[in-house]
Amino acid sequence: MRRLAANWPAYLQIVSLNAQVVFAYRTGVAIELTAMLLKIFLLKVVWTAVYAGRGVVDDVALREVITFTTLANLQFYLLFSNATSYLYSRIREGLIALDLARPVPFLGQLMAHQVGGTAAFGPYVLLAAPFAFLVGGIQPPASLAAGGLYLVSLLLAYLVTTMIGILVGLLAFWTLEIWGIHSIVNFVSQFFSGALVPLWFFPPVMRDIANWLPFQAQAFLPLSIFLGRIEGWAVAEALAVQLLWVAVLGAFVVLVWRRAMRRVVVQGG
């Protein structure tokens, strides 16, 4: 803890530099967000067609589905983890040797990179949010409490997403080709987080699988809280599940990192 306090200025500086890098590429960011708005619009069109005039399917209202998918997309940009590509390039280019010769722990540097990217991306997402609301036509949170708890849940979702991103990136210590695995993980996580199709519509077996995977913590749980689909104890339970995944994945990151370090110091990478 004392070390964290001492290294704080360094982490803040990394956050700020990352924000500057994202700003340097602001045109690219603007294009990406435009694509996101288009995606939100298309999802609305498709879901409206699926519902074909019926207001409620499987006990889920059209407006809820649209709110869900719109927010899931907005969230995706906010939660996006650059840790994978950062780790990959540092390891591949051998720059990790420089990172390790720093007085500040590397996992801390990595987290600062991640937070910096998010901090720079955040304002753009907030800027795009009103348009997304207009394009998608979404409903407000079920209640003020639901809105607040959603933000807490979103933070946990952020941590889960970051941990998964770091784990995939750490694979680069063992294999130089991580993009195959990366895209598989991306797809599986998008699918089982419910970001493509909300988990309500999953057949029971797949729903069970989703319940045992960490990915529902990335989108489905926070959005269920937002929509008021779960209330009271169920919310506490959802947050506990998320927290559990943060702890499990966090421990896993530390474990894999130690193994990677042992490999580096013993094998020379």
Added chain:
Amino acid sequence: MPIIRVERVVKEFRAPKRQPGLLGSLRTLFTREEIVTRAVDDVSFALEEGELLGYIGPNGAGKSTTIKLLTGILVPSAGRVEVAGIVPWEDRAHNARNIGVVFGQRSQLWWDLPLVESFKLVAKLYRVEPQQYERNLGFFRELLGLDDFLTTPVRALSLGQRMRGDLAAAMLYEPRILYLDEPTIGLDVLAKERIRSFIEQINRERKTTVILTTHDLGDVERLCRRILLIDHGKILFDGTVTQLKAAYAPHRTLVAQVAPDGTGLPAMEQPVEIPNAEFVRWDEGKLWLRFDPAHVGAPALISELMARFPISDLQLVEPELELIIRQIYVERTVKA
């Protein structure tokens, strides 16, 4: 007390033995046969504070492995390493404050941002006080001429400018030791000289201990008093450049321009016998002799020559370091 102490260090790498071909690569998956390579093999040396060591050897000789052992990125298989009283891999964070590292082929600078932003980060990473930061930055701005490109994004810098930036970044927190891995690689003559004089100056004025890994023997001749020659993980030579020359290439060459006399040159171009000197050749009126300074002094040889020939010009040729090193590499390779 030495600031760097390396004692009988061995570093072995293990890799699964690979069989050739497709079937072979399948077999590789299932056998536990391993190939052990000794990158560093029983290496010992010590460095006093303020020394400037040239660490040379062919590709794959074990130079980078040694540097990684010193920075604490690698743990030795046997032996002991101490840098400024710290065992590097046991306390990497602490060791990091004492050392600066510059790789000619890799940069610690932030590609997309103005150079000065990377400096600010280094200041925070190493907790450099604002005053110290300003003072050092001012010093390096002048010494390395950084002013022209301090606010230029690193991706737009020339290789020479980038190297100057990397050197400043590594020295901002005033480390006691600087590891330089091929800092002049790919640079033009002027840029090289700029880097060299910077290294010379910080070594002289700040008493920074420098280990310089390079393939450019110009760097070594210009900067290093002491050199360490390594090949196949073993130290071949540890001493001064003069000692190396004396040990591996004791001969000097004397080239004498013989003034043309009335009789014409060709008749004169006969092999010459002079005690303690070896006749090499005649070449357009120049007489080439090789001699060992341990057996005969140059003045004695010259007066002997002057007694026999009308000499109009004289040249004493030192053996080139590059030739010596090349010769050592070749001999080692043949022996191995």
